[in-house]
Structures are given as C-alpha cells and as structure tokens.
Amino acid sequence: MISDQERLSALGERLRAYRLGSGQSPEQVARKIGVSRAALYRYEAGAPIRVDKLARIATFLGVSITTLLGAGSEHTASAITFFSRLQQLEEQSDDITVLFGPVSYLLTTDEFDRFLPRVLKESIPPEAPQRARSIQEISAIMNILARRKAVWQRREMRVTSIVSAAEIEQFLRSGFVGKPDLSPRVRQERQRISRAEVEHIIAMIENPRPGIRIGVIEDSMPGGSFQLIRHGRSKVLVQSPFRLGSFANIRLGVAQLTASEEPVRLHEEVVDSLWSHALKEAAGARRLSRLVQEN
The missing domain is CATH 3.30.870 (Endonuclease; Chain A)
Structure with missing residues (x-):
C-alpha cells in the first residue's frame, strides 16, 4: 500500500513538472497563490499542502486538481x-x-x-x-x-x-x-x-x-x-x-x-x-x- 508520504512526494513531483512546463518561476507561482518561495519549494519536495492552495496552483498552471493529484490520467x-x-x-x-x-x-x-x-x-x-x-x-x-x-x-x-x-x-x-x-x-x-x-x-x-x-x-x-x-x-x-x-x-x-x-x-x-x-x-x-x- 502506498503511504501518505509517498503520495505527497508524488504530488510534489507533479507540481514541479507542471510548473517547469508552464515556464513559471517559483517566485511567480508563490506570489500568485500567496505563499513564500520557500513554502512552494516545500510543496514540491513533498510537504503537505492545503486544498485551496492546490486549487490556486492548478488554476494558475492551467491543469486540473485531479491531474496534480495523479487521479486518473495526466x-x-x-x-x-x-x-x-x-x-x-x-x-x-x-x-x-x-x-x-x-x-x-x-x-x-x-x-x-x-x-x-x-x-x-x-x-x-x-x-x-x-x-x-x-x-x-x-x-x-x-x-x-x-x-x-x-x-x-x-x-x-x-x-x-x-x-x-x-x-x-x-x-x-x-x-x-x-x-x-x-x-x-x-x-x-x-x-x-x-x-x-x-x-x-x-x-x-x-x-x-x-x-x-x-x-x-x-x-x-x-x-x-x-x-x-x-x-x-x-x-x-x-x-x-x-x-x-x-x-x-x-x-x-x-x-x-x-x-x-x-x-x-x-x-x-x-x-x-x-x-x-x-x-x-x-x-x-x-x-x-x-x-x-x-x-
């Protein structure tokens, strides 16, 4: 069974990949969703993230929350x-x-x-x-x-x-x-x-x-x-x-x-x-x- 930490780590990996693909810097994404750059780096490293923050990131990057969560297909x-x-x-x-x-x-x-x-x-x-x-x-x-x-x-x-x-x-x-x-x-x-x-x-x-x-x-x-x-x-x-x-x-x-x-x-x-x-x-x-x- 996949642990919660493994799920968070996979979510962080997807966040980073889709952020890189969007051409946005960590500073731009952090500023848009209202967090510090350090917080965004923690999310990408697998730290827990609130649903409202995840929704803002998904909207800003132009992807769905289900894609970032790895639910279904990416x-x-x-x-x-x-x-x-x-x-x-x-x-x-x-x-x-x-x-x-x-x-x-x-x-x-x-x-x-x-x-x-x-x-x-x-x-x-x-x-x-x-x-x-x-x-x-x-x-x-x-x-x-x-x-x-x-x-x-x-x-x-x-x-x-x-x-x-x-x-x-x-x-x-x-x-x-x-x-x-x-x-x-x-x-x-x-x-x-x-x-x-x-x-x-x-x-x-x-x-x-x-x-x-x-x-x-x-x-x-x-x-x-x-x-x-x-x-x-x-x-x-x-x-x-x-x-x-x-x-x-x-x-x-x-x-x-x-x-x-x-x-x-x-x-x-x-x-x-x-x-x-x-x-x-x-x-x-x-x-x-x-x-x-x-x-």
Missing part, C-alpha cells in the same frame, strides 16, 4: 513537463519497455546528445508561433534528458527496447536531421551520426549489457510512441507525440500518462506480441547490419 502539451514526469517515474522504476523510434533515447551515445540541441532547433520552423520560447526551452529539455541518462546509468533498471527496421532505415537515409532542406555537406555529416547510432545498437545486441534487451520488428509499428514503466506491482503507461530522433518534435501534441488497468493491460499485450515476433540477438544484429550496409 495530460500535457508541454515537452518539458512530459520529460520531467518521465524522469521522475524512471527514477523509481524497476524496468521499462520502450517503443520510441527510431531508438530509445536512453540507449543513445554521447555524440547523439551533442547534436540533439542542434536538431531540436532545426525542427522549429522560422514561422512557428512562440519560436523564441521554444528555442529557449531546448536547454531545459537537455538538462532533464541528462538527468534521465544519469539515473539510468546509476540504477539497475531493466530496459526492453523494440525498434522498427523501417524506422531505422529511414533514420539511416535521412540522417540525424531536424528538417529536410540541409546542405549536402551537413546531410552527409548527419548520416554519419545516424549510422554510428545504429552501429551502437548493433554492438549492444552483439555484446549485451545486463538488463538490456533489444528486438527488431519487421511488421508495422503502432502509430504512436509509448513506454511502460514498472515499479513493484505499479505500472504506468506513457504515450507521447514528442520525438528526439530525426525530424524531432518538442512543440506539438498532447502526451498522456496513466496507471489505469485497461490501457496498461492492452499495451502490455501489444508489447508481448511485438516481442514474440521480434528478431533478437544474432538475428536482430544481422538485420540491422544489412540496413547499414544497404544505406
């Missing part, structure tokens, strides 16, 4: 909030199953991280609404992603990554790009990066680290990316429109997080079906190696 159109919540959930997880194409971010290389801010900026069109704010948010997203990788590398969580051969092929052909109209020289460099990422995946399949499983799917993949996160007997389904690969997206769409039994069960069945038909170990490595050779 929805967010903010990539910062989404990746913050993902990081918070992963910090407590025992294992995760990932269908985020073309490869799981947690399994990418340091070079991927070096080029990712550039790719994210490229993905934002010059005429995009609030483009300046979107560009400013890239650094916050990168900080959150760095913490996600640090947690994964520090903890012994198990990762199952299911990748699509078709998405890998597209990744190799297009290169690690944020938009199509790049110079031949830049495109060639980005194709080198995508090739290195796929070769990295092949190496992990051929020389697996404890707790990492990778399967390659020839069949059609689900239209949306999702991740299943388990901690003990608790399971959370995370669905997201946000992409960190080629033609990245950190602006458009609504992500959902839910622990409801039916959607979790249905997605577990999808994972079981995909995994049972996936190319694993030597067969998976050979399939990806052929794609590298052909592209």
Whole structure:
C-alpha cells in the first residue's frame, strides 16, 4: 500500500513538472497563490499542502486538481513537463519497455546528445508561433534528458527496447536531421551520426549489457510512441507525440500518462506480441547490419 508520504512526494513531483512546463518561476507561482518561495519549494519536495492552495496552483498552471493529484490520467502539451514526469517515474522504476523510434533515447551515445540541441532547433520552423520560447526551452529539455541518462546509468533498471527496421532505415537515409532542406555537406555529416547510432545498437545486441534487451520488428509499428514503466506491482503507461530522433518534435501534441488497468493491460499485450515476433540477438544484429550496409 502506498503511504501518505509517498503520495505527497508524488504530488510534489507533479507540481514541479507542471510548473517547469508552464515556464513559471517559483517566485511567480508563490506570489500568485500567496505563499513564500520557500513554502512552494516545500510543496514540491513533498510537504503537505492545503486544498485551496492546490486549487490556486492548478488554476494558475492551467491543469486540473485531479491531474496534480495523479487521479486518473495526466495530460500535457508541454515537452518539458512530459520529460520531467518521465524522469521522475524512471527514477523509481524497476524496468521499462520502450517503443520510441527510431531508438530509445536512453540507449543513445554521447555524440547523439551533442547534436540533439542542434536538431531540436532545426525542427522549429522560422514561422512557428512562440519560436523564441521554444528555442529557449531546448536547454531545459537537455538538462532533464541528462538527468534521465544519469539515473539510468546509476540504477539497475531493466530496459526492453523494440525498434522498427523501417524506422531505422529511414533514420539511416535521412540522417540525424531536424528538417529536410540541409546542405549536402551537413546531410552527409548527419548520416554519419545516424549510422554510428545504429552501429551502437548493433554492438549492444552483439555484446549485451545486463538488463538490456533489444528486438527488431519487421511488421508495422503502432502509430504512436509509448513506454511502460514498472515499479513493484505499479505500472504506468506513457504515450507521447514528442520525438528526439530525426525530424524531432518538442512543440506539438498532447502526451498522456496513466496507471489505469485497461490501457496498461492492452499495451502490455501489444508489447508481448511485438516481442514474440521480434528478431533478437544474432538475428536482430544481422538485420540491422544489412540496413547499414544497404544505406
């Protein structure tokens, strides 16, 4: 059974994630709801909070009280909030199953991280609404992603990554790009990066680290990316429109997080079906190696 302190801690984590996604500073939120900045930090750290204060925060951040309480499903159109919540959930997880194409971010290389801010900026069109704010948010997203990788590398969580051969092929052909109209020289460099990422995946399949499983799917993949996160007997389904690969997206769409039994069960069945038909170990490595050779 979840203790009251665990519930308060989870509430604090959601408060912080949705506050970060709103772009509001602790001072702005504290001033709006009539508390000190220190009090707001205590709420985000898991201190008890009165219902009227929680209602004011929810209104100011543009979310429902039920979302902040974690009752039912959480929805967010903010990539910062989404990746913050993902990081918070992963910090407590025992294992995760990932269908985020073309490869799981947690399994990418340091070079991927070096080029990712550039790719994210490229993905934002010059005429995009609030483009300046979107560009400013890239650094916050990168900080959150760095913490996600640090947690994964520090903890012994198990990762199952299911990748699509078709998405890998597209990744190799297009290169690690944020938009199509790049110079031949830049495109060639980005194709080198995508090739290195796929070769990295092949190496992990051929020389697996404890707790990492990778399967390659020839069949059609689900239209949306999702991740299943388990901690003990608790399971959370995370669905997201946000992409960190080629033609990245950190602006458009609504992500959902839910622990409801039916959607979790249905997605577990999808994972079981995909995994049972996936190319694993030597067969998976050979399939990806052929794609590298052909592209």
